[in-house]
Amino acid sequence: MPGRRPGTPETRPSDSRLIDRFGRVATDLRVSLTDRCTLRCSYCMPPEGLDWMPDERVLTDDELIRLIRIAVERLGVDEVRFTGGEPLLRRGLERIVAATSQLRTASGGHPETALTTNGIGLAHRARALADAGLGRVNVSLDTLDPARFARLTHRDRHHDVLAGLLAAAEAGLGPVKVNTVLMRGVNDDEAVALVRWAVTHGYELRFIEQMPLDPHGAWDRADMVTAAEILESLSASLSLTPVAGRGASPAEVWRVADTEGAAVGRVGIVASVTRPFCGDCDRARLTADGQMRDCLFARHETDLRGPLRSGADDEALAELWRGAMWAKRAGHGIDDPSFLRPDRPMSAIGG
Ligand code: SAM
Numbered sequence: 001m002p003g004r005r006p007g008t009p010e011t012r013p014s015d016s017r018l019i020d021r022f023g024r025v026a027t028d029l030r031v032s033l034t035d036r037c038t039l040r041c042s043y044c045m046p047p048e049g050l051d052w053m054p055d056e057r058v059l060t061d062d063e064l065i066r067l068i069r070i071a072v073e074r075l076g077v078d079e080v081r082f083t084g085g086e087p088l089l090r091r092g093l094e095r096i097v098a099a100t101s102q103l104r105t106a107s108g109g110h111p112e113t114a115l116t117t118n119g120i121g122l123a124h125r126a127r128a129l130a131d132a133g134l135g136r137v138n139v140s141l142d143t144l145d146p147a148r149f150a151r152l153t154h155r156d157r158h159h160d161v162l163a164g165l166l167a168a169a170e171a172g173l174g175p176v177k178v179n180t181v182l183m184r185g186v187n188d189d190e191a192v193a194l195v196r197w198a199v200t201h202g203y204e205l206r207f208i209e210q211m212p213l214d215p216h217g218a219w220d221r222a223d224m225v226t227a228a229e230i231l232e233s234l235s236a237s238l239s240l241t242p243v244a245g246r247g248a249s250p251a252e253v254w255r256v257a258d259t260e261g262a263a264v265g266r267v268g269i270v271a272s273v274t275r276p277f278c279g280d281c282d283r284a285r286l287t288a289d290g291q292m293r294d295c296l297f298a299r300h301e302t303d304l305r306g307p308l309r310s311g312a313d314d315e316a317l318a319e320l321w322r323g324a325m326w327a328k329r330a331g332h333g334i335d336d337p338s339f340l341r342p343d344r345p346m347s348a349i350g351g
Contacts, residue, residue, distance in 0.1 A: 018071075020326055026325055031081070032348070078111050078112065082114070098132040101135075119168075121164070123167040139176065140178070177204045207270065221334075227269045248282040291305070298328075
């Protein structure tokens with residue numbers, strides 16, 4: 001991974017927060033806890049897995065907690081989402097969640113905490129995670145058909161995901177959201193059924209446009225199921241009313257009504273490719289091996305692990321982080337002919 005490009009000549013104003021040159025302020029930190037996963041979703045990881053990060057590079061629980069504390073106490077982060085790889089594979093997850101949820105933000109409250117997971121093992125851990133202070137979960141699920149699930153993920157674990165979802169709702173980790181990636185000719189025939197299933201169970205489904213982060217570099221924009229197509233197919237069978245006030249949220253959201261017009265739930269579409277929301281982005285990312293990234297698609301990272309392990313104090317680490325965020329680009333540039341994919345796969349960045 002190349003080092004961060006040299007700083008720009010502009011002078012960064014004195015501000016303790018994670019600001020960039022385009023006036024954005026990062027308050028939402030995505031923390032990847034591992035690059036390993038229990039599934040092998042075809043658009044994310046090859047069936048044989050990947051070359052995992054060596055253990056000595058992965059931050060310990062205490063190192064992670066320290067960086068999260070710096071982000072919350074010194075840099076203005078007020079929301080922390082744990083992801084991966086599969087974050088439930090991290091043994092210290094409950095401890096990391098507990099330490100995070102006890103932190104104090106600049107305004108004196110506790111940071112919001114959330115988890116993005118494939119749901120495998122969640123049935124046994126949802127209660128402990130809620131007790132540790134976890135706020136919400138997003139569970140990824142691309143199909144309602146167990147056989148199709150096994151083909152897509154190379155693991156026969158559909159029932160585990162459904163059990164995880166139920167346990168999350170019972171433990172109060174809501175609103176429980178479901179992340180779905182539609183692929184043409186693979187599962188795009190299930191869009192309406194997935195929404196009906198989700199609203200019936202009280203889950204909020206989010207369709208995510210497939211991004212160029214697949215392991216084989218086979219992503220083709222022309223083949224991607226777009227937000228417009230998803231909306232069209234949903235609108236043919238469901239009554240949808242747009243919900244205003246998206247803010248920094250990546251999803252556009254609609255109320256889903258039944259035939260009498262009563263609202264029965266909500267559905268969202270994250271159009272990262274066709275309608276990028278970079279101008280409103282409020283995210284920063286920390287990888288499991290202690291690299292700060294300012295974007296999912298960044299080709300530059302800033303090493304926080306090295307300075308942390310060499311004895312840098314909290315303010316020195318915070319200042320490194322601020323300087324890195326200042327150089328964030330205006331947009332991810334997927335549509336730019338010069339776009340280059342990040343060097344790391346999605347599972348090593350944290351989705
Ligand atoms: N293992 C956890 C999970 O399954 O949710 C967390 C990590 S996973 C990388 C996070 C989310 O990224 C999942 O909802 C997954 O479907 C999504 N994802 C992975 N690769 C993607 C891609 N190429 N385009 C769009 N979404 C992707």
